[in-house]
Amino acid sequence: MLFPFSICALVCAITVFGCNDIDTSACEQMFKQRPNFCSDQTIAKTACPAFCKLCPIECYHCNGTVLDTDHCKTVKTCPEGFVCMRKELKSIYDGHHEYELTCADKQECDHPLSAGVFGKRHVKPRDLTVTCCMEDRCNHLAPQTPKPISHCVKDLVLVVDDTSRIQPFENAVHSFLQNVVSSLPISTTDIHVALGMFSNDFLPIFDFNDHPSKADTLHAISTQVFRGDQRGDTKEALNYIINHALTPTSGDRPNAQNVVLLITSHDTGHDRELLWKENQVHMAADVILVQFGHADFKYLASGNNHNFHLSSGYQISQIAQNVTNLIMC
Numbered sequence: 001m002l003f004p005f006s007i008c009a010l011v012c013a014i015t016v017f018g019c020n021d022i023d024t025s026a027c028e029q030m031f032k033q034r035p036n037f038c039s040d041q042t043i044a045k046t047a048c049p050a051f052c053k054l055c056p057i058e059c060y061h062c063n064g065t066v067l068d069t070d071h072c073k074t075v076k077t078c079p080e081g082f083v084c085m086r087k088e089l090k091s092i093y094d095g096h097h098e099y100e101l102t103c104a105d106k107q108e109c110d111h112p113l114s115a116g117v118f119g120k121r122h123v124k125p126r127d128l129t130v131t132c133c134m135e136d137r138c139n140h141l142a143p144q145t146p147k148p149i150s151h152c153v154k155d156l157v158l159v160v161d162d163t164s165r166i167q168p169f170e171n172a173v174h175s176f177l178q179n180v181v182s183s184l185p186i187s188t189t190d191i192h193v194a195l196g197m198f199s200n201d202f203l204p205i206f207d208f209n210d211h212p213s214k215a216d217t218l219h220a221i222s223t224q225v226f227r228g229d230q231r232g233d234t235k236e237a238l239n240y241i242i243n244h245a246l247t248p249t250s251g252d253r254p255n256a257q258n259v260v261l262l263i264t265s266h267d268t269g270h271d272r273e274l275l276w277k278e279n280q281v282h283m284a285a286d287v288i289l290v291q292f293g294h295a296d297f298k299y300l301a302s303g304n305n306h307n308f309h310l311s312s313g314y315q316i317s318q319i320a321q322n323v324t325n326l327i328m329c
Contacts (some may be wrong), residue, residue, distance in 0.1 A: 002230050003018045019055040027051035058136045059084035060101040069099050069141045080102030084139035085109065090127040101139050104132065138210065152329035154191045155208055156184070157245045157285065158221075158263075162197035163232035165263070165265035165293065169313025170226045173263060177221050179320040184327060186214035191327075192253070193217050195244050199229035201238035208251030232266040238277040246284050258285035261325055263316075264294040264301070288326050 020067070021027050027048035030037050038044045038052035049055050061076035068312065069086070078084070081199045085104035090097055109132035133139060149216060160166070160178060183189050192208040205224055211217040241260055246252045259282065278300055289301035301307035306326060308319050 001066040021050045022223060024048075024051055046156065053134070055101070056080055057081055057082065057084060057134065060137055060139050061102045061103060063099055063209050065089070065098040065100050067096070068100060069101060069139075072085050072101045072140075074318075079235060081106065083109060083134050084137070086131045086133075086139040086141070088129045088131070090129075091108060092127060099141075106132070151186050152190050153256045154326060154327065154329070155246075155252055156191055156193045157258070157260045158195045159192065159237045159240060159245075159260060160195070160197050161232060161234075161237075161264040161292075162199045162203065162227050162229060163265065164230055164262070165229045165232070166313065167226045167228040168317070169292070172313050172316050174222060176316045178218055178322055179317070180324050180327070181217055181221065183324045184214075186217050187210075188212045191256075192251065192256070194250060195221060195224070196237075196245055197224070197227070198234070198236040198240055199227065200230070200231040200233050200236065200322075202236045202244070203227075204240065204244050207245070208253070209296060210251075217272045232264075234264050234266045235277065237262055237264065237276075238281055241285070242277060242280050248324070260285045260287045261290070261323065261327070262287065263290045263292075265313075286326075288323055290319070290323070299319070 001259055025239065028051070030048070031051070032041075038054075040050070043053040045054055048325070054075050056079065058075050058077055059082075060072050061074055062072035066072050082103045083106055084104055085100075085108065088097060088099040089099075109130065160173065160177075180195060186192075186193060193211065194208045195205040197203045197205060206220050211220050244250055248254075252258070280304070281300070286306070287300055287302045288306045288308075292310055292313050308322070309320075310316060
């Protein structure tokens with residue numbers, strides 16, 4: 001079998017190339033044809049010593065310890081049979097890290113604590129990690145890849161009963177909404193909020209694209225005054241959600257998960273129109289339902305843990321964290 005270069009050429013090149021491959025690409029070709037060629041000492045030592053990992057290894061080496069491996073830039077050629085070592089110490093007192101970079105005998109990697117103390121200090125009150133490797137300059141810490149920013153992309157629709165049944169609890173409802181919203185990541189890239197009220201009709205207060213910051217959203221909520229209408233119809237809440245809030249005109253984003261938080265004190269009789277509207281809402285959004293008094297609209301909630309039935313509006317502050325947890329990603 002023919003190889004990319006002859007044995008004679010290999011031997012003649014010893015003094016010229018030292019511990020470098022004559023031609024690394026040729027070594028790679030030889031490896032494809034004969035995977036065990038590095039066991040042939042004549043070829044390995046003379047033609048492909050670096051490829052066959054027969055050259056003395058180069059490691060980062062610094063006298064003493066450093067607080068950051070980037071501070072150690074000195075490189076040392078290690079004795080034959082040695083590897084690169086990195087000792088990492090973490091203080092149990094203040095949590096700081098120290099590093100020692102050097103060449104080490106392979107036996108020291110198997111029994112690191114038998115080789116003496118770290119940086120001439122006692123290691124007992126510290127956590128010590130020893131890492132050994134066999135590639136040139138491998139004892140630096142690898143650069144840390146920044147964690148991707150995770151966004152909570154949701155469109156949150158707040159729908160509030162605006163009748164006289166809710167009006168006595170107006171302050172409690174305001175406080176509840178502000179507590180929930182203040183705990184959410186409201187921004188142009190995360191959660192957007194829309195608010196609507198309903199009684200015997202629905203009234204849009206602001207849409208998703210009206211208040212892109214948390215501060216603006218909280219201010220817009222705080223300035224709303226309940227009308228205190230005598231009549232109420234929860235169907236109008238569904239009309240607001242379907243026909244206004246969750247539409248592109250109101251800023252509903254196609255890539256955002258929709259969440260509806262509905263606060264009501266009214267029940268609505270079951271009929272075909274209501275069932276159709278419920279199905280539309282369920283297909284479009286995750287629904288969290290907060291009910292006061294005798295209202296029984298639980299079939300609209302997306303699950304049992306999404307349904308909060310309170311005997312009084314004053315209890316609403318007690319569920320703010322539970323509701324926030326359901327909205328968060």
